[in-house]
Amino acid sequence: MAAARRREIDVCGTRAAYWEYGPEDAAETIVAVHGFRGDHHGLEPVVAHLPEARVIMPDLPGFGATPPMNRHAHDLDGYARFVTEFIRSVAPGSTILGHSFGSIVVSAAVADGLSTPQLILVNPIGAPALEGPRGVFTRLAVLYYWLGARLPRRIGTWLLRTRIVVRVMSLAMVKSRDKRMRAFVHDQHDRYFSGFSDRDVLREAFVASVSHDVTEFAPHIDVPTLMIAADRDDITHIEAERVLRDEFPRATLVELSGVGHLIHYEKPGEAAEAIRSFLID
Numbered sequence: 001m002a003a004a005r006r007r008e009i010d011v012c013g014t015r016a017a018y019w020e021y022g023p024e025d026a027a028e029t030i031v032a033v034h035g036f037r038g039d040h041h042g043l044e045p046v047v048a049h050l051p052e053a054r055v056i057m058p059d060l061p062g063f064g065a066t067p068p069m070n071r072h073a074h075d076l077d078g079y080a081r082f083v084t085e086f087i088r089s090v091a092p093g094s095t096i097l098g099h100s101f102g103s104i105v106v107s108a109a110v111a112d113g114l115s116t117p118q119l120i121l122v123n124p125i126g127a128p129a130l131e132g133p134r135g136v137f138t139r140l141a142v143l144y145y146w147l148g149a150r151l152p153r154r155i156g157t158w159l160l161r162t163r164i165v166v167r168v169m170s171l172a173m174v175k176s177r178d179k180r181m182r183a184f185v186h187d188q189h190d191r192y193f194s195g196f197s198d199r200d201v202l203r204e205a206f207v208a209s210v211s212h213d214v215t216e217f218a219p220h221i222d223v224p225t226l227m228i229a230a231d232r233d234d235i236t237h238i239e240a241e242r243v244l245r246d247e248f249p250r251a252t253l254v255e256l257s258g259v260g261h262l263i264h265y266e267k268p269g270e271a272a273e274a275i276r277s278f279l280i281d
Contacts, residue, residue, distance in 0.1 A: 004044075009089060012082045013071035018058035018090065021047050026054035028279055029091050030120070033057075033083060035100030036209045037202070039064025041192050043099060046122070046264050049272030053279075056091055060105075062201035064192070074204040076212050080108040087114060095279065099123055099264055100235070101209040104217075111217035119225045120275055121214065123261050126229070126236040126244035129210040137172060137234070138210060149203040160202060161194040169193070175232050175260040185265050218247035225251040226278040228271050232260040252278065 004019040019040050030053055034042050040057035041064075047055045059066040061082055062074055072078030083105055087094060096116045098106035103124040110119055129138045148160040159165070170189040174182055196202040213236075225248050229241035236244075238255060245253040254274040259266045 009086070011086045011089065012061065012069045012078070014061050014067050014069045014082075016058050016061070016082075016086060017065035018056055018086070020054065020056050022051060022054040024054060026052060028052075029054045029056065029094040030097050030275075031056045031058075031087050031091050031094045032097040033099070033102035033106050034060065034063075035102050035123075036205060037063070037193050037196065039192050039195055041188065043097075043264050045268035046271050046275075049269045050275065056094070058086055060102075060205075062197045062205060064195050068197050068201050074201045074208070076104065076108055076208040079105045079205075079208065080112060083109045084112070084114045087116075093117065095120065097122065097275075100125060100261065101205075103214055104209070104212050107214045107217040107221060108212070110223070111220040116223060118278070119221060119223055120228070120278065121225065122228045122271060123230060123233060123263055124227055124236065124241065124244065125209075125213045126215060126227075127240040128213055129235060141206075142210065145203050145206045148199050153199070157199050160196075160199055163190060163194075166190060166193050173234065173261050174266070175258065175262070176266050181266060185262060188265060215244055215247055218244060218251075219249070222249045224278075226274065227251055227253045228263060228274050229253060229255055230259045230261065230263055231255055231257050235261050 004021050006019055009016050032043050032055055034040055039059045062068040072081055095118050096106050097120040099122040103121040110116055148156045166189050170186050174185045176182055227245055229238060231238045245251045256263060256267050256270055263271050
């Protein structure tokens with residue numbers, strides 16, 4: 001993959017860090033928004049399979065290299081405002097992509113008036129998280145983040161960043177049996193899953209991630225929409241994704257088999273090909 005060009009811009013009271021990939025004069029520009037606890041690195045495997053496109057990826061406030069916002073709360077409204085202001089400043093009129101929690105954020109922004117010719121959702125959160133195939137696991141996560149926020153700061157932050165829990169989360173999501181792929185996924189989570197600024201931002205963002213889903217916004221998004229979903233996703237069952245597709249006025253669903261909530265790691269080439277075909281059509 002070509003080297004990324006790091007840039008910064010003031011957005012919503014924070015100095016947002018973002019990375020630009022591909023030719024600056026590309027025919028297609030995509031702004032991609034990562035999921036909860038991640039940063040721009042998570043979507044790089046997909047970007048590597050789209051060398052012809054210009055792709056711009058910010059770190060959301062409070063994650064990666066972007067500090068928290070001082071003008072907005074780190075809830076869904078705050079993140080949607082950030083994405084809207086960021087895109088209008090950096091790449092107005094671009095195609096917008098969101099993965100996981102990012103799918104909720106970009107859907108909220110587009111439903112609220114952010115202009116885009118088309119929308120791409122990878123592993124979209126298509127139903128309430130507590131009702132997913134592993135609702136019990138989600139409830140344990142609620143307890144985990146609650147403890148992280150309530151324990152003395154030093155202990156709570158340690159709990160939220162400890163590699164033991166990060167590995168448990170990683171093991172729960174990865175579906176590939178290939179040893180090299182599993183090692184890659186675990187390494188990525190070890191490197192980037194604890195890059196949040198502080199436990200308060202993390203807790204607020206987590207609450208936003210489990211309190212909303214794309215179904216709230218789908219009927220209000222009247223642009224061509226591509227959904228890339230997985231048949232083994234433990235966050236949103238594939239049947240719920242099919243129902244979500246029909247909530248959009250103009251949506252296409254591509255189903256990938258043998259993968260779960262980590263399409264961007266385990267099947268980036270297939271995701272990129274679905275994106276390419278969608279943009280060409």
